Amino acid sequence: MQLTPLQHLFPTAAATTTAAATPKDNTKNTISIILATAFFALLFLITLSSSSTSSSFSITSSSALTRPDPRLFPAHQSPFAKIPSDPTPPSIAYLISGSKGDSGRVLRLLYATYHPKNLYLLHLDLFAPQAERDRLAITVQSVPIFRAAQNVNVIGKADFAYSKGSSAISATLHGAAILLKLSKNWDWFVNLGAGDYPLVTQDDLLHIFSYLPKDFNFVNHTSYIGWRESKRLKPIIVDPGLYLSQKTQMFYATQKRELPNAFRLFTGSSFSILSRNFMEHCILAADNLPRILLMYFSNTPSSLSNYFPTVLCNCRQFSKTIINHNLQYLAFEKSPSRQVPHTLNSSEFDSMIRSGAAFATEFRFDDSVLDRIDQEILGRKPGHVVPGGWCLDGEPGNVTCSVWGDADVLRPGPATARLEELMLKLLSNGEYRSRQCIVE
Secondary structure (H helix, E strand, O other), X not given: OOOXXXXXXXXXXXXXXXXXXXXXXXXXXXXXXXXXXXXXXXXXXXXXXXXXXXXXXXXXXXXXXXXXXXXXXXXXXXXXXXXXXXXXXXXXXXXXXXXXXOHHHHXXXXXXXXXXXXXXXXXXXXXXXXXXXXXXXXXXXXXXXXXXXXXEEEEOOOOOOXXXXXXXXXXHHHHHHHHHHHOOOOOEEEEEEOOOEEOOOHHHHHHHHOXXXXXXXXXXXXXXXXXXXXXXHOEEEXXXXXXXXXXXXXXXXXXXXXXXXXXXXXXXXXXXXXXXHHHHHHHHOOOOHHHHHHHHHOOOOOOHHHHHHHHHHOOOOOOOOEEOOOOEEOOEEXXXXXXXXXXXXXXXXXXXXXXXXXXXXXXXXXXXXXXXXXXXXXXXXXXXXXXOOOEOOOOOOOOOOOOEOOOOOOOOOOHHHHHHHHHHHHHHHHHHHHOOOOOO
């Protein structure tokens, strides 16, 4: 299958924050100490991964394969490079996160998004007991294709991730840092939660992405702050996930702070698809901007939805790589003051599919609409991965994928056309240039 429109579009595939005023009394001194301490705690948690990845359970053991199965990656074994008729498929690094009781949902999401070319890191936060984390790792070890491809890992030393605090940024960057160290070969980073689910197969997604520049970042963003100024940007909080090993309440300071004037704030959603180059910039680059913004957002509510859009739009190197759409379907309930996302169900199945989105959120545990997505979109049976071009026995009626072939061979399905249509809409006629980091 050829994507002529996408081939035509892409023939080849230090500022300082002024948020805190000069201390004039003991109260402001206390606030400054809280801000600085939170930043260094956040930075310390992120950099833990740079010294070692021993905190991750690998799916392989001492008796397992030392290299990926050559049937899945024959090009790695042959001295003769093949000449592909289509662009070489990219690789996506997935961080799949959950909490207490979410191991089943995380495993189902892994099956639904699995492809041998991708890399997966599973994280159950510290709200989940260690026994649940161990059971997830053992289950992953028992799946033959995961052992053969050696591309699924489970974090053994978990982080806290309070959704309303900055520990969510810490957990995300920590996971991305581990993925950067595990492999040099992935191209995009996707952070999925237990309530997310794909609306396309990985063959569909990799086929479309093989025609795109690898520096694209898919992030919902806007500079219009509105109600978020008083609710999410001016309040000062202390996120216990950065300091404590036990669950406790979030601490809110009575004081508020002014918005910065050294950089422009942007907000968006917590889900995004980010390029490897950008993730390396946030974690490893000498540029001080990502760390300045970490310091600012370390005591800000719901900071994950603000951090990546703000870094992207304040960095000249990346501001022109951002697409103002995260390829995720999200439905809202109208409230008097603002839009509130609601849980998806079978009544919205047709709307989800027509959207052309690659992912959707938020789903209830084992909702019947997930079974319908498996049957009608992904072609997946319970307890099995989604069949693809690498799965030689993945024809209708036999989707066990017990016989493996070349992982570079893709077999896109009908969802490819819907995703292509959305992509062309986002990229054609200067649409994406006109919506990049606009100051409103």
